[in-house]
Amino acid sequence: MPELPEVETTRRGIAPHILGQRVQAVQVRDPRLRWPVPADLQEQLVGQQVEAVDRRGKYILVRFQSGHLLVHLGMSGRLRVLPGPGVPPDRHDHYDIVFVSGATLRYTDPRRFGTCLWLAGEPGAHWLLRGLGPEPLDAGFDGAHLHRSGAGRRVAVKNLLMNAQVVVGVGNIYANEALYRAGIDPRRAAGRIARARYDRLADAVKAVLAEAIEQGGTTLRDYYRGDGSPGFFALHLGVYGRQGERCRVCGDAVRQVVVGQRSTYYCPSCQR
DNA sequence: ACTGGATCCTGACTGC
DNA sequence: TGCAGTCAGGATCCAG
Structure with a gap:
């Protein structure tokens, strides 16, 4: 479903609400996505602040001091920030990241083709990101590149x-x-x-x-x-x-x- | 190395 | 109104 513009719009929408925020708790209600949501996600995130919200292709990368949260929306995924905790989850609201301020990042995905993984270390080295082509809006993407790729x-x-x-x-x-x-x-x-x-x-x-x-x-x-x-x-x-x-x-x-x-x-x- | 097909899952819509 | 069939914005895996 979401292609680059939808992912970028999502990134821009959530970034101002979570930048600098400190994680208080992680609630995983249903870990069954394309790959299981890591069982130790809360351990990894609690107490850390969001340092940046980046995008690589259709992946959103939420940067923390000790690593990155890698999120892909698949076909039907949706990520949004709720102003406070305690908003009752709906059937396909699979996980929440609750910040100390009360703001809550909620992931919804009926078809469960999405991804939520924890990346320790350099994100570019991860198997899902390694080997990706250039960003289409960067200078590295042009007619010469396409022509070479299609030859x-x-x-x-x-x-x-x-x-x-x-x-x-x-x-x-x-x-x-x-x-x-x-x-x-x-x-x-x-x-x-x-x-x-x-x-x-x-x-x-x-x-x-x-x-x-x-x-x-x-x-x-x-x-x-x-x-x-x-x-x-x-x-x-x-x-x-x-x-x-x-x-x-x-x-x-x-x-x-x-x-x-x-x-x-x-x-x-x-x-x- | 390339290529096309099957596959994961649920919901919305179409036609009978 | 109900039910079966079809289709969907993604991306990996596998066989040929």
């Missing part, structure tokens, strides 16, 4: 974009949107795209992600910001979920196909 490969360019080893944070929605803006057919083999077109694609990825962050992410069903408000980028979507509707550029009907087992949307006239 000689037959995989559809949309799957290349969604491969976290190539570039992080781009999921199904924004892969569709970036390819639409760049005028590239999502099914086209990654190795058969010219460098100039990859330049355009890299620019489109940066633009679509930056705009989505400005709009607070895309709310389709169950994604909401830390304060409960929806993101408004759905209003700007060019093709995602618009099958049968008119392309805003040429008026042709948007088509839906399956690429890499994921719903894929494109304009047959604008994208080649």
